[in-house]
Amino acid sequence: xxxxxxxxxxxxxxxxxxxxxxxxxxxxxxxxxxxxxxxxxxxxxxxxxxxxxxxxxxxxxxxxxxxxxxxxxxxxxxxxxxxxxxxxxxxxxxxxxxxxxxxxxxxxxxxxxxxxxxxxxx
Numbered sequence: 001x002x003x004x005x006x007x008x009x010x011x012x013x014x015x016x017x018x019x020x021x022x023x024x025x026x027x028x029x030x031x032x033x034x035x036x037x038x039x040x041x042x043x044x045x046x047x048x049x050x051x052x053x054x055x056x057x058x059x060x061x062x063x064x065x066x067x068x069x070x071x072x073x074x075x076x077x078x079x080x081x082x083x084x085x086x087x088x089x090x091x092x093x094x095x096x097x098x099x100x101x102x103x104x105x106x107x108x109x110x111x112x113x114x115x116x117x118x119x120x121x122x
Contacts, residue, residue: 013037014105019062024051033061038095038102040073040086049083051075056088063101069094 013035020033020043029046036042041059051057053075061069071094073085090098 013042014102016101016105021060021062022046022051022057023060024055024057027051034082036061036098036101038087038098040076040084042082042084045078045081045083051083053078057085059085063097067097069098069101 014037015035016033018033020031020041022029022031022043027050029049029051031043031046034042034044041061057073057075059071059073063069069090071090072088074088075083076086077084
């Protein structure tokens with residue numbers, strides 16, 4: 001029996017809608033965010049899609065007028081017109097905002113602490 005992609009996931013994904021932009025070099029795509037976690041995000045694939053899966057991307061998630069989560073990501077999978085990205089790098093301010101967002105949506109401090117430990121171990 002094989003584990004599904006979702007079963008192997010160690011980080012809870014939260015459905016979230018925020019203005020999001022994906023960039024790679026001079027290419028920019030406004031994208032629709034499906035969900036995100038401490039380790040990555042899922043978006044609807046933009047059209048036309050010209051991204052190079054072998055190179056990193058930058059993503060900017062606008063939480064409010066003065067709060068953004070910015071991270072460098074790598075395409076990890078493409079399925080059902082959706083693109084999944086794994087976080088390669090995130091700054092301290094962005095991880096603080098993302099942690100708070102996940103905390104509010106999980107509603108379980110023990111689960112959040114488990115995810116933070118898993119993030120630090122990966």
